[in-house]
Amino acid sequence: MVSTRPPDGTTDESVARSADALLVRVTRASAGRTAGILLCAAAAAAASLALPAMLGRTLDLLLESHPDAGRALAVTVALTAAEVALGAAVALLSGTVGARSTAWLRLRTVRRLLAAAPRDVSRFSPGDVATRLSVHATEAGAAPAGAAQIIAAVLAPVGALVALFVIDPWTGLAFVLGLPALGLLLRSFARHSSDSVSRYQRVQSLLATRLTDALGGARSIAAAGTVDEERARVLLPLGELGTEGRRMWSVHGSAMARSGVLMPLLITAVLAVGGFGLADGRISVGDLLAVSRYAALAAGLGSVAGPLGALVRGRTAARRVNALLTVPPLTHGRAELPPDGPGALELRGVGVAIDGAWVLRGVDLCVPGGQTVAVVGRSGSGKSTLGAVAGRLTDPDEGEVRLDGVPLGTVAADVLRREVGYAFERPHLQGATVGDAIASGAETAPAESVRAAARAAGADDFVRALPLGYATPLEEAPFSGGELQRLGLARAFAHAGRLMILDDATSSLDTATERRVDRALAHEVRAGTRVVIAHRLSTAARADLVVWLEGGRVRAVRTHAELWRDPGYRAVFGHGDTSGARGDR
Numbered sequence: 001m002v003s004t005r006p007p008d009g010t011t012d013e014s015v016a017r018s019a020d021a022l023l024v025r026v027t028r029a030s031a032g033r034t035a036g037i038l039l040c041a042a043a044a045a046a047a048s049l050a051l052p053a054m055l056g057r058t059l060d061l062l063l064e065s066h067p068d069a070g071r072a073l074a075v076t077v078a079l080t081a082a083e084v085a086l087g088a089a090v091a092l093l094s095g096t097v098g099a100r101s102t103a104w105l106r107l108r109t110v111r112r113l114l115a116a117a118p119r120d121v122s123r124f125s126p127g128d129v130a131t132r133l134s135v136h137a138t139e140a141g142a143a144p145a146g147a148a149q150i151i152a153a154v155l156a157p158v159g160a161l162v163a164l165f166v167i168d169p170w171t172g173l174a175f176v177l178g179l180p181a182l183g184l185l186l187r188s189f190a191r192h193s194s195d196s197v198s199r200y201q202r203v204q205s206l207l208a209t210r211l212t213d214a215l216g217g218a219r220s221i222a223a224a225g226t227v228d229e230e231r232a233r234v235l236l237p238l239g240e241l242g243t244e245g246r247r248m249w250s251v252h253g254s255a256m257a258r259s260g261v262l263m264p265l266l267i268t269a270v271l272a273v274g275g276f277g278l279a280d281g282r283i284s285v286g287d288l289l290a291v292s293r294y295a296a297l298a299a300g301l302g303s304v305a306g307p308l309g310a311l312v313r314g315r316t317a318a319r320r321v322n323a324l325l326t327v328p329p330l331t332h333g334r335a336e337l338p339p340d341g342p343g344a345l346e347l348r349g350v351g352v353a354i355d356g357a358w359v360l361r362g363v364d365l366c367v368p369g370g371q372t373v374a375v376v377g378r379s380g381s382g383k384s385t386l387g388a389v390a391g392r393l394t395d396p397d398e399g400e401v402r403l404d405g406v407p408l409g410t411v412a413a414d415v416l417r418r419e420v421g422y423a424f425e426r427p428h429l430q431g432a433t434v435g436d437a438i439a440s441g442a443e444t445a446p447a448e449s450v451r452a453a454a455r456a457a458g459a460d461d462f463v464r465a466l467p468l469g470y471a472t473p474l475e476e477a478p479f480s481g482g483e484l485q486r487l488g489l490a491r492a493f494a495h496a497g498r499l500m501i502l503d504d505a506t507s508s509l510d511t512a513t514e515r516r517v518d519r520a521l522a523h524e525v526r527a528g529t530r531v532v533i534a535h536r537l538s539t540a541a542r543a544d545l546v547v548w549l550e551g552g553r554v555r556a557v558r559t560h561a562e563l564w565r566d567p568g569y570r571a572v573f574g575h576g577d578t579s580g581a582r583g584d585r
């Protein structure tokens with residue numbers, strides 16, 4: 001079951017703290033290139049700082065017709081070229097660092113999600129995960145380069161201010177008097193921008209979640225004729241997104257506008273003071289030119305608002321990506337399973353809680369190796385949860401599961417996935433071709449095993465009828481629900497280990513195919529223990545043992561024939577009397 005509520009990672013204090021640590025790790029991953037940005041940006045800042053002084057000196061030398069004027073002019077040209085080249089290098093490096101950092105974040109997050117228990121990952125809806133991994137990872141990935149640029153972007157204005165004091169302290173003083181207003185502007189920008197960015201990103205996730213849900217349920221929506229209602233439901237957060245977006249850009253815009261007014265005023269004031277300095281003979285014409293350029297450079301402090309905004313967005317986005325990284329991974333031990341073990345499965349006091357509620361509790365179960373055990377019960381009684389702990393798709397919150405006497409938590413990951421196989425109601429196929437999809441698993445199954453498994457699962461006929469048979473590309477082979485299930489079963493059969501768990505994996509099969517699959521399970525597929533979760537009476541009737549679950553607890557473990565005497569058991573299959581005990585097999 002998938003929760004449609006996006007978890008609000010941004011309000012979680014610990015997530016917020018570790019998000020900054022995540023950004024530090026991202027930066028370290030591209031440390032060389034990030035240092036390159038810093039160096040190039042610092043060198044560009046140095047070139048732009050040297051340029052006004054050189055320009056002023058060149059002007060003075062030209063006015064004096066000094067013989068050094070030509071050399072000064074050449075240096076000025078070289079400085080200009082260096083500034084442009086270094087700026088281009090910063091842009092190039094920023095692009096690559098951004099792409100690498102984003103890839104680093106995505107890879108790490110995807111690895112973590114794949115290593116975690118599916119039930120822990122299901123706290124996040126698919127749409128939410130997609131938004132965090134696409135949009136938010138990109139914004140967070142841009143943060144390291146953004147931070148390096150900001151540091152360098154501050155260097156030039158600070159250096160320019162120092163230069164103003166060196167040329168004429170009065171011009172520097174005039175600029176400093178305007179600084180408090182600039183400081184206030186940047187502070188209020190960073191604070192307001194962070195709030196609105198966080199809200200904007202949350203609504204982005206909500207929209208994606210609703211859209212993914214709706215796409216998943218497209219058929220139900222069409223059949224129910226509720227397309228308009230669904231469209232309205234999906235688009236409902238759009239208003240809030242618009243509001244937050246406008247708020248975000250209005251904070252940005254007003255900061256830009258205020259700095260746009262403040263900066264020219266400051267430059268004009270500095271120039272006026274410089275003009276008096278020229279009139280008083282304190283500075284030369286060239287110095288006045290340099291003062292005007294340095295005042296413009298120092299005023300560049302106001303333009304830090306742009307990269308600062310990107311950094312704020314990156315930090316907030318990092319929190320959302322980091323929330324995915326807080327999903328605990330399933331850790332594995334190094335234990336082997338005893339060679340040729342029969343697949344004896346033992347659950348002792350097993351309990352599983354989801355969102356604080358027990359969905360499985362006090363389960364004690366011993367399945368001798370080589371048996372087929374059916375798990376039955378009403379919808380929501382905990383059957384899939386039992387299947388998930390039995391093959392360690394998730395860990396129990398209490399109790400222990402053992403396979404051939406070895407606690408599952410201690411078994412090495414490769415051994416576990418080799419020896420425990422699953423087939424599901426709606427299998428997800430992966431691989432380039434249909435044959436690859438059946439072959440893919442802990443170890444790639446050879447072609448003969450793939451065909452044998454497909455025959456056993458009743459898939460061989462329809463696969464061979466495809467244009468290229470087993471070599472048909474997956475995307476060119478549309479399958480019905482029943483065909484998909486048969487391919488999922490074939491994949492499980494091709495990798496059969498000592499324990500196989502079929503979670504509603506035969507629900508869409510016709511009766512004849514189901515019997516064929518049953519026969520194959522008994523005679524053709526490697527002998528081991530089978531846990532078959534099913535709603536069908538026939539499955540329970542053919543199993544060696546039936547585990548009857550009710551409200552997350554084991555109500556009884558007996559043979560189907562024994563249990564059939566209980567009206568409560570018969571009611572699970574919708575039978576009020578015993579007449580159907582044999583008839584539906």
Ligand SMILES: Nc1ncnc2c1ncn2[C@@H]1O[C@H](COP(=O)(O)OP(=O)(O)OP(=O)(O)O)[C@@H](O)[C@H]1O
Pocket residue numbers: 001002003119122123354355359377378379380381382383384385386
């Ligand atoms: N990821 C989840 N988040 C929240 N609740 C969950 C989640 N997975 C299962 N549950 C809850 O746990 C209980 C048991 O679910 P489970 O899927 O194991 O039942 P089931 O017997 O297999 O049901 P069905 O026959 O309908 O498939 C249900 O009440 C279900 O709502």
